[in-house]
Amino acid sequence: MSNNSSLAVGIDLGTTFSAVAYLDDLGRPVTLQNGEGDKVTPSVLLFEGNDVIVGKEAVKAFATDYAAIAECAKRELGYRMFGKQLGGRQYPPEALEAWILNKLRMDAQAQIGQFDKVVVTVPAYFDEVRRKATQDAGYMAGFHVMDIINEPTAAAVAFGFAQGFLKDDGTAPDEQTILVYDLGGGTFDVTVMRLQGSNFVALATDGEVGLVGRAWDQRLVDFVAEEFIRKFGIDPRDDANAHGRLWREAEDAKRTLSARNKCTLACDFQGHAVRSEITREMFEDMTRDLLDRTAFTTRQTLQAAGLEWSNVDHVLMVGGSTRMPMVAQMLRELSGKEPNRSVSADEAVAHGAALHAGILLSKGAGKESQFRIKNVNSHSLGVVAVDVATKRKRNAIVIPRNTPLPITARRIFKTEKANQRSILVQIVEGESSSPDDCVQLGKCSVRDLPKELPAQTPIEVRFKYEENGRLTVTVLVQGTDKALHHELTRENSLTQDQLDSWRQYISGVPAPAPAG
Ligand code: ADP
Ligand code: MG
Secondary structure: OOOOOOOEEEOOOOOEEEEEEEEOOOOOEEEEOOOOOOEEEOOOOEEOOOOEEOOOOHHHHHHOHHEEEOOOOOEEOOOOOOOOEOOOOOOOEEEHHHHHHHHHHHHHHHHHHOEEEEEEEEOOOOHHHHHHHHHHHHHHOEEEEEEEEEEHHHHHHHHHHOOOOOOOOOOOOOOOEEEEEEOOOOEEEEEEEEEEEEEEEEEEEEEEEOHHHHHHHHHHHHHHHHHHHHHHHHOHOHHHHHHHHHHHHHHHHHHHHHHHHHEEEEEEOOOOEEEEEEEEHHHHHHHHHHHHHHHHHHHHHHHHHOOHHHOEEEEEEOOOHHHHHHHHHHHHHHHOHHHHHHOOOHHHHHHHHHHHHHHHHHHOOOOOOOOEEEEEEOEEEEEEEEEOOOOOEEEEEOOOOEOOEEEEEEEEEEEEOOOOOOOOEEEEEEOOOHHHEEEEEEEEEEEEOEEEEEEEOOEEEEEEEOOOOEEEEEEOOOOOOEEEEEEEOOOOOOOHHHHHHHHHHHHHOOOOOOOO
16 A cells, blocks of 8 residues: 555654544644544553553553553653563663554554654653654654654644634734643643744743653552551552552542542452542642642743743643643633633644644645744753863853754864874753763764864864754864764664664564665
8 A cells, every 4th residue: 555645644642642633624633533432542552472552451451460561651762771671571662652653653544544644742841862762763653754843832833723823824913922831641841932923932941740640640549558558557559450550540530530529539459448538629639739839830931931921822721631620720820811721632732743744744745834833942952072171071062952943053173183084072962061961962973084184173063953853963074065974873772773673563664765
């Protein structure tokens, strides 16, 4: 079967739940159901013999096969291996993400036919390493990843579309400032965006890992476990399967409490049982501090953007956890505005990704695009330099954070010795002046410098940060325009050969033929 080249999807690859959307014939984003008939798919994997099961069925095995379950792989992107062994084997986290993406691809293809193009979303604070890992996951899942886009930007794009100010080109709508509050299961972040005409500009972004839906679940788990200990002197959290089951039930109870004022949370363990009645008020009391922390980050982000609430036109709630009534209430009190729910909390990010994919497709077809997305980088990019005076290594920042993208920065390195044939550039991401406290992006080695260069020959290294936060490096001998061969070796990244064989293994899709 051949790929439909005018078809693409957008994927919200979430820490706990993922969603897929495409554009219908009228160019409107529509969420695709998965094979189980749901609009969102749990980002959970179950390793069973040679099979990898993704989604709802994997979640069901929480209570029986917890040891064979992988969850929250997204949090471990950037590490070489996922921390938990699965079936006696360790996997790179991006391979686990690839299995999730592969299921989404197969389920989508069953409905809309063959295609391979995709836009995948990433948190705004993701560094370059994790962006690359996300793109690699898409590749291993058999996709052609057209682009990655920040989640809050995607949500804002979906919002802009729903408001109708992306459709009427020509008439520039008024400038709007929106604050995107995204509380998911595995990530929390706040982004202030400005919509200028059809431009989307991120002004400030911040977030906190761990301050998320799962932390709310944890409070319920602990509440019941403590009651268990009081009554029977044993802790159901000591047993992985019992703990897994309690997690599932707690998450379910939390959802119930978004709709009802009370619920019962049951826990059976070693022949004993506890049934706890929990009211919404009790639940809100036991998680108040978590909510307060999100309020604090929200205020801080607004401040970082140099704005006040009176400058904010809309407060956008995104992420499944914003269904908890306490969230809307807090945002209402904080901002003095009614939070906007015009885009679905679960679907907005995937819809924005699908819209972005649509723009890229029409660009590819030579059509004028309706809107532009402007991003800033969320981390500074630097190279490791040796301080002449102290001989200490330091991070020489080349592109500071919050620089509008794309941007190219140049830096001149000089050869030390005459006839030197190679140089090594170490690239880091982060704000600290000590390279050890930064993310090691990798090393760029330039070999085959022309022969007989005198000492101190300037070599120009150009860093280009793309709009999507990905880095490309080019190297030139100054005064010539000849690009030199260089290799960017990344610390915890898979090689092209590894990517190709994972791709074959996970998706069964062969590597694309080299362009030519
Ligand atoms: P992520 O993008 O981090 O994977 P999502 O935005 O998909 O997360 O949100 C998932 C989280 O939302 C989970 O923690 C889930 O328990 C929570 N959630 C979903 N629906 C509800 C609800 N009705 N009430 C409370 N929490 C909910
Ligand atoms: Mg999300």
